[in-house]
Amino acid sequence: xxxxxxxxxxxxxxxxxxxxxxxxxxxxxxxxxxxxxxxxxxxxxxxxxxxxxxxxxxxxxxxxxxxxxxxxxxxxxxxxxxxxxxxxxxxxxxxxxxxxxxxxxxxxxxxxxxxxxxxxxxxxxxxxxxxxxxxxxxxxxxxxxxxxxxxxxxxxxxxxxxxxxxxxxxxxxxxxxxxxxxxxxxxxxxxxxxxxxxxxxxxxxxxxxxxxxxxxxxxxxxxxxxxxxx
Amino acid sequence: xxxxxxxxxxxxxxxxxxxxxxxxxxxxxxxxxxxxxxxxxxxxxxxxxxxxxxxxxxxxxxxxxxxxxxxxxxxxxxxxxxxxxxxxxxxxxxxxxxxxxxxxxxxxxxxxxxxxxxxxxxxxxxxxxxxxxxxxxxxxxxxxxxxxxxxxxxxxxxxxxxxxxxxxxxxxxxxxxxxxxxxxxxxxxxxxxxxxxxxxxxxxxxxxxxxxxxxxxxxxxxxxxxxxxxxxxxxxxxxxxxxxxxxxxxxxxxxxxxxxxxxxxxxxxxxxxxxxxxxxxxxxxxxxxxxxxxxxxxxxxx
Numbered sequence: 001x002x003x004x005x006x007x008x009x010x011x012x013x014x015x016x017x018x019x020x021x022x023x024x025x026x027x028x029x030x031x032x033x034x035x036x037x038x039x040x041x042x043x044x045x046x047x048x049x050x051x052x053x054x055x056x057x058x059x060x061x062x063x064x065x066x067x068x069x070x071x072x073x074x075x076x077x078x079x080x081x082x083x084x085x086x087x088x089x090x091x092x093x094x095x096x097x098x099x100x101x102x103x104x105x106x107x108x109x110x111x112x113x114x115x116x117x118x119x120x121x122x123x124x125x126x127x128x129x130x131x132x133x134x135x136x137x138x139x140x141x142x143x144x145x146x147x148x149x150x151x152x153x154x155x156x157x158x159x160x161x162x163x164x165x166x167x168x169x170x171x172x173x174x175x176x177x178x179x180x181x182x183x184x185x186x187x188x189x190x191x192x193x194x195x196x197x198x199x200x201x202x203x204x205x206x207x208x209x210x211x212x213x214x215x216x217x218x219x220x221x222x223x224x225x226x227x228x229x230x
Numbered sequence: 231x232x233x234x235x236x237x238x239x240x241x242x243x244x245x246x247x248x249x250x251x252x253x254x255x256x257x258x259x260x261x262x263x264x265x266x267x268x269x270x271x272x273x274x275x276x277x278x279x280x281x282x283x284x285x286x287x288x289x290x291x292x293x294x295x296x297x298x299x300x301x302x303x304x305x306x307x308x309x310x311x312x313x314x315x316x317x318x319x320x321x322x323x324x325x326x327x328x329x330x331x332x333x334x335x336x337x338x339x340x341x342x343x344x345x346x347x348x349x350x351x352x353x354x355x356x357x358x359x360x361x362x363x364x365x366x367x368x369x370x371x372x373x374x375x376x377x378x379x380x381x382x383x384x385x386x387x388x389x390x391x392x393x394x395x396x397x398x399x400x401x402x403x404x405x406x407x408x409x410x411x412x413x414x415x416x417x418x419x420x421x422x423x424x425x426x427x428x429x430x431x432x433x434x435x436x437x438x439x440x441x442x443x444x445x446x447x448x449x450x451x452x453x454x455x456x457x458x459x460x461x462x463x464x465x466x467x468x469x470x471x472x473x474x475x476x477x478x479x480x481x482x483x484x485x486x487x488x489x490x491x492x493x494x495x496x497x498x499x500x501x502x503x504x505x506x507x508x509x510x511x512x513x514x515x516x517x518x519x520x521x522x523x524x525x526x527x528x529x530x531x532x
Contacts, residue, residue, distance in 0.1 A: 065482060136513060
């Protein structure tokens, strides 16, 4: 039996904020889906949920390690964010190695004529019959931000659940579940491929925020009740 | 930081590098993940082939399943039967490899029989030779991932991660699948499958499905593909996973999270900034080396 108090509401709010961070963060991660695996589209050659979950949950491991030794929420959440950024950056760097040295194509964006960060022209470097390839600077920076938000969101969810039950295994598993639900909702909004924050699809973020808000709220209530009762 | 922690960290980095390479080669032999869309399409556009075809699921969920299965088995053997960790992990990895083999065979049979109308055959010799190769690679991956998880969670070793070992293995399995599908598979999908087209371009959408089906002698098999990808895509994937595991744990090894947490975070931020700078250098060098495409006819100058 659990006692329902004001702290429960706080935990639910933390889970909802974490879910929203994950939902928004997925929009920043540049993924090109199956076409990118054939150097046919800009971004990392995998699915949206796959890379976001891979990085966010690596961040969760860092956050879990940190929470084993401290209760400082800032330290835990930022540690998770940094862990996720390292994973997504290492993946994007090596992805670019394969594009540049293995396939012989320069990283280039097809959604903008000039890279918003470096101001370099993009269209002359796009190979014929494709919509870009590799991970150009703007997408790389965007992916790093995506890792930051995803890792921070996952860690915040974990922190809230740990505050309730003090059980790392149970909290970790629920955090993964809530993370994946929000990542999947966001990837429906993205519809397969996105280059980063400069992509026109990024304007759809408000819709994902609404959907993730509802989903995280419902899951948050159940997660608090279920894990609190354990 | 002590010497034991540093040695364990080095072992984890090395195990992760081996695991990354074997994971990528496993997906190349089996043709899992995104490049399999072209293998699937090939028969439909008139190119029946002898490439293995096992899109069981995305690589991250499947590898998370294998790693978690191996870790649960090892965990039960260690805690329930008091088995030595080395043998328990080895038996766990065998269980994961057997599951992988079952999924591979059903996926290959199901996918190829459903394409019978496009003259795509089920080759029993391919099934026999490739499935064992796939299982062998899956065994190496599961063994390495579970060993990393064991090092992170064992109560007598210094890291002592609070998560249970199967959960850590699940997360690393998911991460290794995400990395394998993001890095090494591009070498298979964009280069090896379309070697008949000139080097230095992505796949033109008009050529979709026109994969190379003939080998140096006879017909090309997926083991030929693994031979090619083992030269760059596989080791590159290993580098990516090795870097992730090593760098993420390195900063909490050199700085004690309990007393120097902020320094560990600052180190991570510096690593991330260096990655961003290095990517920019890569971009500049590649554009300078390759130059704009001669076929480009637009107004924007390079």
